[in-house]
Amino acid sequence: MTAWYDTPVVLDRREGPCGEVVLRRHGALLQIIANGCFLMDTSDGRSERLLVxxxxxxxxxxxxxxxxIGGLGVGFSLxxxxxxxxxxxxxxxxxxxAIIDWHRDGPLSELTARALADPRTEIVEADLAAYVHEISTSFDALCLDIDNGPDWTVTEDNKELYRPAGLASCARILTPRGVLAVWSAKPSPDFEETMRNAGFRHVRTEEVPLARGVPDVVHLGVWPG
Structure with missing residues (x-):
């Protein structure tokens, strides 16, 4: 017999700019699902901490x-x-x-309330690919965690961010010797090569060992400026 807490419970379901997003509770975990694709949950956060x-x-x-930080998710990086x-x-x-609301007034606020109240923190509701292309502000670091990786994007449009034009937009808003860090559920040698071809230096991949399966990774590169 399956206990009640082993069955996911939907807490909220909304139509967003790119389709359906769902917040559900599965036992002690909170999970975010986008268009039927599992994105993340509150089980660990080691790879998000490594990203930062x-x-x-x-x-x-x-x-x-x-x-x-590209992507609020469950809030680990923030x-x-x-x-x-x-x-x-x-x-x-x-x-x-919806995700912003879940952090400000919903179940995820129990994780991020203090970070959201920090005077250094600003939350911007925007599409990241458009944001890095349009803004004039510069950053020392870009930590991107909006997909399951460069080779497994949540939406088709996100693929452009990991191609030369998207990387050029990221580089445009980095300060000299600024750092681009990209989370991925698996290593992507092709993305590493794209970063190098785009002009990033010291490109490398750091692994986050998992109990089972392929390690999560963070792809890193330094923009010479």
């Missing part, structure tokens, strides 16, 4: 660097950045208004 830490380490001893006093301005871009 690896970018900061690659920046070196820079004073209060600014960071743009919470980890806000917990570190070394970061200066923290901007999070999220295109799904």
């Amino acid at each position: 830490d690896a970018a900061l380490a690659a920046l070196g001893p820079r004073h209060e660097p600014s960071v743009l 919470v980890h950045a806000a917990a570190n006093p070394r970061w200066g301005r923290i901007t999070v871009v999220e295109r799904e208004p």
Whole structure:
């Protein structure tokens, strides 16, 4: 017999700019589903923390660097950045208004309320690909976690972000020797090569070991400026 808490319970379901997004509870976990595709849950967060830490380490001893986090998700990256006093301005871009609402007034607020109240934090409702193409503000680090990786995007339009034109938009808003860090559910040698061809230096991949399966990874590159 399956216990009641083993059955996912839908807490909210909405139509967003790119289709259906669902927040559900599965036992102790909160999960986000987009168009039927599992995106993330609150089970771990090690790879999201590595995403932020690896970018900061690659920046070196820079004073209060600014960071743009692409994707609010369940909030692991934001919470980890806000917990570190070394970061200066923290901007999070999220295109799904439902996800922002779940953090501000819904079940995910229990995880991110303190980080959202941090004066360094700004939440921007926007499509990341358009945002990096249009804004005039510069950042020391871009930490992107909007897909399951460069080779497995949530929507078709997101693929452009990992191609030369999208990487050029990312590079445009990076400060000299700024860092691009991209989370992925699996390594992507092709994306590494695309980063190198786009002009990023010191391109490398850091792994996040998992109990089973292929490790999560963070792709890193430094823009020479």
